[in-house]
Every structure is written in structure tokens, then in C-alpha cells.
Amino acid sequence: MSLQTLKSLQKQLASKQISSRELVTDHLARVEAHNTALNAFITLDRDGALAAAEAADKAIAAGTAGPLAGLPIAHKDIFCTEGVLTTCGSKILSNFVSPYDATVVARLKAAGTVSLGKTNLDEFAMGSTNESSFFGAAKNPWNLAHVPGGSSGGSAAAVAAGLVPAATGTDTGGSIRQPASFCGITGIKPTYGTVSRYGMIAYASSLDQGGPLAHTAEDCALLLDAISGFDERDSTSLQRAATQTTAELDRPLAGLKIGLPREYFGEGLAGDVRTAIEAALAELRKLGATTVEVSLPNTHLAIPAYYVIAPAEASSNLSRFDGVRYGHRASEYKDLAEMYSRSRAEGFGAEVKRRILVGTYVLSHGYYDAYYIKAQQLRRLIAEDFKQALAQCDVIAGPVAPTTAPVLGQMADDPVQMYLSDIYTLGVNLAGLPGLSAPCGFGANGLPVGLQLIGNYFAEARLLNVAHQFQQATDWHLRSPAHRAG
Numbered sequence: 258m259s260l261q262t263l264k265s266l267q268k269q270l271a272s273k274q275i276s277s278r279e280l281v282t283d284h285l286a287r288v289e290a291h292n293t294a295l296n297a298f299i300t301l302d303r304d305g306a307l308a309a310a311e312a313a314d315k316a317i318a319a320g321t322a323g324p325l326a327g328l329p330i331a332h333k334d335i336f337c338t339e340g341v342l343t344t345c346g347s348k349i350l351s352n353f354v355s356p357y358d359a360t361v362v363a364r365l366k367a368a369g370t371v372s373l374g375k376t377n378l379d380e381f382a383m384g385s386t387n388e389s390s391f392f393g394a395a396k397n398p399w400n401l402a403h404v405p406g407g408s409s410g411g412s413a414a415a416v417a418a419g420l421v422p423a424a425t426g427t428d429t430g431g432s433i434r435q436p437a438s439f440c441g442i443t444g445i446k447p448t449y450g451t452v453s454r455y456g457m458i459a460y461a462s463s464l465d466q467g468g469p470l471a472h473t474a475e476d477c478a479l480l481l482d483a484i485s486g487f488d489e490r491d492s493t494s495l496q497r498a499a500t501q502t503t504a505e506l507d508r509p510l511a512g513l514k515i516g517l518p519r520e521y522f523g524e525g526l527a528g529d530v531r532t533a534i535e536a537a538l539a540e541l542r543k544l545g546a547t548t549v550e551v552s553l554p555n556t557h558l559a560i561p562a563y564y565v566i567a568p569a570e571a572s573s574n575l576s577r578f579d580g581v582r583y584g585h586r587a588s589e590y591k592d593l594a595e596m597y598s599r600s601r602a603e604g605f606g607a608e609v610k611r612r613i614l615v616g617t618y619v620l621s622h623g624y625y626d627a628y629y630i631k632a633q634q635l636r637r638l639i640a641e642d643f644k645q646a647l648a649q650c651d652v653i654a655g656p657v658a659p660t661t662a663p664v665l666g667q668m669a670d671d672p673v674q675m676y677l678s679d680i681y682t683l684g685v686n687l688a689g690l691p692g693l694s695a696p697c698g699f700g701a702n703g704l705p706v707g708l709q710l711i712g713n714y715f716a717e718a719r720l721l722n723v724a725h726q727f728q729q730a731t732d733w734h735l736r737s738p739a740h741r742a743g
């Protein structure tokens with residue numbers, strides 16, 4: 258069966274070739290047939306999806322439908338969904354049913370999409386492999402022995418495997434781009450403040466940003482335009498209208514200047530990933546782009562800066578999970594203090610505890626200046642690097658990750674090795690810039706490679722335009738993994 262994109266399904270719904278009910282029923286069956294192998298979904302909302310599909314069909318018939326009416330999607334289980342389990346991949350929230358919808362969820366509902374359920378993720382989005390999920394790791398549809406990436410691994414695996422045509426994700430240090438890259442799909446992390454964080458469970462608030470994962474840049478554009486724009490319920494939401502990225506997809510690439518950061522092509526980059534990226538750059542030159550070498554000299558500081566700032570913010574954000582207001586509560590304790598400590602000791606996994614410890618340490622008296630303030634200074638240097646580089650080019654291109662998806666278990670006992678693999682993605686979040694990943698080839702082991710495109714603030718439309726033009730000229734995004742439904 259040919260690839261089902263949101264765009265193609267939208268046409269079939271509009272011309273009444275298919276109803277939303279049929280589409281949703283088919284996709285629910287796909288999840289039921291394949292989720293045991295993939296573990297991409299934590300929760301399947303069968304009844305909610307069928308009711309929403311019927312409502313969409315009525316709206317389509319009445320001519321009152323929203324622009325994305327009847328299209329099946331899924332939400333990363335970090336977004337609060339009214340009346341539906343919202344676990345954040347953690348035992349501590351394994352019984353939490355949200356009383357309200359995140360803004361991203363509400364906006365996609367209003368546009369008419371039908372959510373099939375909630376996808377797997379690293380616990381509280383902390384990780385790069387999906388293996389820190391309380392519910393077990395999702396698997397990579399290209400090879401079930403490999404990780405799908407993280408933290409939005411369930412969303413990426415679900416899309417790549419054809420369980421849903423698109424899904425939401427969040428990216429604090431690469432969690433949309435890296436799983437998109439590992440699973441051979443497209444994903445965009447918007448400029449900080451573009452997509453509301455309201456109802457998106459906080460990991461590191463100054464870095465977290467929601468965004469779409471889909472097969473094509475065109476589908477990502479449709480979703481981004483629907484979820485972006487000012488939201489008064491998020492104090493860091495920017496006073497800007499929703500993006501209008503779909504309108505710019507067809508712009509030709511002639512004259513586009515692409516910057517290649519020296520530091521993104523140096524030691525540590527696997528040869529097969531480099532080969533795929535270089536072939537993609539050759540293709541972009543054929544489309545009229547020129548390339549120029551640029552430098553991001555403080556790239557090596559991104560990992561230490563991020564792994565101080567993110568845990569610091571996480572240690573504060575996660576203090577709300579105390580067994581009192583929601584989530585898991587220890588069954589035995591002798592006093593209030595022990596109730597807190599036992600609930601948290603039982604409810605959080607090893608990686609989350611590690612981050613809370615590091616975060617509490619770097620924020621404590623005597624260490625705050627040495628670590629936290631220092632990391633904030635590095636953050637500024639990194640942002641300056643991007644500013645200088647982007648003064649010399651329109652977009653920056655490079656790899657998303659140094660290798661293709663690792664084998665399950667390979668990183669499990671070595672958190673530092675896992676942190677090091679975030680080298681090409683963290684800087685974008687520290688600077689607050691938009692970044693995208695688009696499929697551009699395969700590694701020696703047959704697993705996908707993603708091309709990362711980084712733009713200036715608010716350059717989402719340009720990034721999606723470049724990726725769309727690339728996808729008009731190549732078919733990497735159309736390739737089918739070994740494990741695909743439908």
C-alpha cells in the first residue's frame with residue numbers, strides 16, 4: 258500500500274472516498290495488530306477515537322469541518338488529555354487521568370483531528386533511546402532489535418510503522434529530531450515560545466518545545482500551523498500569530514545559502530552517517546543551494562551546559578510529584594516526610610532520580626555559582642555562536658546524531674555515552690532556535706539517517722520549505738521499514 262500522508266488522507270476524506278470512521282477503525286486495528294511488537298502506544302483510546310471520528314464525519318457532511326477533520330493522530334504521553342490516562346512514561350503518573358487538555362491537544366481537536374491514544378516516551382522525556390520508560394522501550398520499526406530514539410520514540414515508531422500518519426512530540430534537547438532521524442520520518446522543533454507548553458508536562462521549562470512528527474515536511478507544516486500561536490496560559494508563549502508554513506513550501510531553493518558547521522562534521526561522526534549527509538547536501542546543491550563552511554566553536558560545551566541546566570530545571574519541576582495531589586502514593590509510611598520520600602522512591606525510575614540528584618546538587622548553596630551560573634554563561638556563548646553562523650547563511654545543515662539507532666540495551670548502563678550522543682541537537686534548544694530532521698539515507702546497518710536543518714528564530718517556514726523541496730526530489734521519506742502496518 259502506498260504511503261498514507263495526512264495530505265493524501267485529507268483529499269480522500271474531502272472527496273468522500275473514505276469516511277473518518279473507516280480510517281480510524283483501520284488504524285485502530287493496525288495498532289492492535291502491531292503494538293505488541295512495537296510498544297509504541299501506552300494507551301489506546303478506542304471509544305474516544307470512534308466517537309471523534311463520527312463527529313468528524315458529521316461535520317464533513319455538514320460542511321462545518323475543521324481543516325484537519327477526521328485525520329487520525331496520536332499524542333506523546335507527555336501532553337495532558339482530558340479523561341485519558343496521561344503517564345509521562347512514569348510509574349508515578351501511571352494512574353493519572355488528566356482533567357483537562359493541553360493547548361496542543363485542544364487545538365488539534367478543534368482542527369478536527371482524531372486522537373487514537375498516547376505514545377510511549379522516556380520517563381518524563383529524559384533520555385535518547387526510550388529505554389527509561391516505565392512501560393518498557395518502544396522498538397524501531399526498521400529493526401526491532403534497535404531503539405526508536407528518544408524521548409519521543411513511541412510517536413516516531415508509530416508514524417514510521419504506519420499506525421498513525423502523524424503524531425505530536427516534544428523536544429528539550431533533541432527528542433523530536435533524533436527519533437525522527439532514527440525512524441526515517443520528518444519532525445520539527447519550533448522556535449522556543451512558538452508552541453504553547455500549557456498542559457505539556459514540564460521537564461526543563463526553558464528548553465521544552467512541542468512539535469509534530471510525520472512522514473513529510475508538508476504534513477509537519479499542516480500540524481505546526483494548527484498548534485502554534487500565542488496562548489495566554491503559557492507565560493513564555495510569544496505574542497505571535499500561528500505560523501503559516503504551508504504557504505511557503507513551494508518556494509524554489511535557488512539562492513539558498515546553507516552553512517555547514519565544521520564542528521558537526523569532525524571526530525565522532527560515523528562514516529556512514531557522514532556519507533548520507535554529504536549526498537543530501539549534493540542533492541540540495543543540485544536544487545540551487547550553495548554551501549559555505551561556518552563554525553560553532555562552543556559546540557563541545559553544549560553537553561556540559563545542557564546536562565546542568567536541564568536537570569536543574571527538572572529537579573524543580575518534578576518536586577510537584579509528591580504522592581499527595583496526583584499519581585502514585587506509597588502504601589506504607591510512618592509520617593508525612595516518609596510518605597513523600599517513599600512515594601517518590603517507588604514512583605521514579607533510575608534516570609529520573611539521577612537527574613533530580615544532579616539538579617538539586619547544582620542548585621544548592623555553594624555550587625550554584627560554580628555550576629548553574631556557569632552553565633547559563635555557556636548557554637549564552639552557544640547562542641552567540643549560532644547568531645554569528647546564521648549571519649553567514651540562511652540555514653545550517655548537518656547530522657542529527659553521530660550514529661544511526663543503537664541496539665536496545667547498548668546505552669542502558671552508560672548514561673554518559675547516551676548524553677554524548679546528543680551533541681548535535683542540544684545547542685538548538687539552548688539557543689531557542691528551530692530545528693528539523695528529514696530522512697536522507699541509510700547507514701551501513703540499513704537504519705535511517707536524518708538530515709538536520711537549523712534556522713534563525715521564526716524560520717520554521719524556511720526549514721519546512723527546504724525539507725519539502727528535498728522531498729520532492731528524493732524518496733527517502735517514502736521508504737518502508739521492515740515492520741509496517743497497512
Ligand code: GLN
Binds near residue numbers: 382384385433460679
Ligand atoms: N536526550 C536528552 C535528554 O535526555 C533530550 C531529551 C528531550 O529532548 N526531551 O535530556
